[in-house]
Amino acid sequence: MTTRAHACILIVVIRFVLFVIASACVAAVIAAVRPASAAAGWCWPSCSTYGLLGAGTSTYNGCWYSIGEVCSGWSYWGTNGVVKTCYPGCDYYGNTRGTILYGFENRDRIRGRFTLLSNRFYIQPYEVGMGGYLRAQVAWYSGPASQINVAAG
Amino acid sequence: MTRRFVVAAVALVAVAAALAAIAATQGGASKRSSLARLSNDGRTVTLQHGVIVREAHLQRASLLAVRGRLAVYRLEGRTSTCFGTGDSNDVGQVGSVQCAHGPFPTAGWPVLDLSIYEGATHGLRELSLYRVEGIAADGVTAVEFLRPDGSVALKVPVSGNVYSTTEVPSGAIAGVAALDKAGKELWRSP
Incomplete structure (x- = not known):
């Protein structure tokens, strides 16, 4: 074998290693930002896509806030799940600059937790001291629009 | 020369595979070490399977505290460490979860x-x-x-x-x- 052949083999091996590492990284990212659930009773904007929730977003179905909120219809919801991506970017801690409130609402009040974080969040009605006929909701609170997928079931 | 080169190439692949395996298996340990400033390790409890456990891919739970009806957990997910709460009358039943991509806690996010x-x-x-x-x-x-x-x-x-x-x-x-x-x-x- 010539020195040139050795170099070629070395390049192929290095490319293979880089490909394996890159594939692992892509798989990890995809796993981390997969939408909340594909088997939910209500999803926004759909059960497999993400939408931007900003100050002007609405589902036009009578949510607590007429704009800056997306909410389900009325039902006996068991869990509200939110996946928030790093859109438009995250700091070292995974924080975005857009704050959202996620939880539930009834005719008297809206309740939930705030988060700036990107990742996944789940909450059940009893955690916010609610039960019965509710809407699952995610509301914009401050900052730029957040890219989210919401699924309640 | 040729044999030596082939051995070197095989060794390189083996080292790369070993490093990948270590990275894959030690990811959780690395995350745990980034939580070193949380001295409360909690008590390991059995997760009760439900929608949240399934959807958040939770694998292990530590009960950090019980305060009245509130149970607070540290939860190990498949890809990240999460924290959650639940009803203390039903330990292991998680009613809410927040997961994060980055390390917690840190000086910038305590x-x-x-x-x-x-x-x-x-x-x-x-x-x-x-x-x-x-x-x-x-x-x-x-x-x-x-x-x-x-x-x-x-x-x-x-x-x-x-x-x-x-x-x-x-x-x-x-x-x-x-x-x-x-x-x-x-x-x-x-």
Whole structure:
């Protein structure tokens, strides 16, 4: 074998290693930002896509806030799940600059937790001291629009 | 020369595979070490399977604290460390989860506020506290909840890396601050 052949083999091996590492990284990212659930009773904007929730977003179905909120219809919801991506970017801690409130609402009040974080969040009605006929909701609170997928079931 | 080269190439692949395997198996350990400033390791409890456990891919749970009806957990997910709460009458049944991509806690992010906020006025985005709870790093001895004008509405002590209270004041809350033993502000959000 010539020195040139050795170099070629070395390049192929290095490319293979880089490909394996890159594939692992892509798989990890995809796993981390997969939408909340594909088997939910209500999803926004759909059960497999993400939408931007900003100050002007609405589902036009009578949510607590007429704009800056997306909410389900009325039902006996068991869990509200939110996946928030790093859109438009995250700091070292995974924080975005857009704050959202996620939880539930009834005719008297809206309740939930705030988060700036990107990742996944789940909450059940009893955690916010609610039960019965509710809407699952995610509301914009401050900052730029957040890219989210919401699924309640 | 040729044989030596082939051996070197095989060795390189083997080392790369070993490093990949170590990275894959030690990811959780590395995340755990980044939580080193949470000295409360909790008590391992059995997760009760349900929607949240399935959807968040939770694999292990440690019960960090029980405060009245509130149970606070550290949860190991498939891709990240999460924190959650549940009913203390049903330990292992997780009712809420927050996961994060980055390490927690750190000097730049020493408090994970899991408090429940509520609004009762349509169109007004001023929310008050319904219940206070969260996780704080070892160096945080109290958490303050701030009014829109910056004044302190509530100060809650941290014990065993957990803070909580159901006795909350009415009125708008606009921020959270972490204090050290001397009462010095360490961090504030927003």
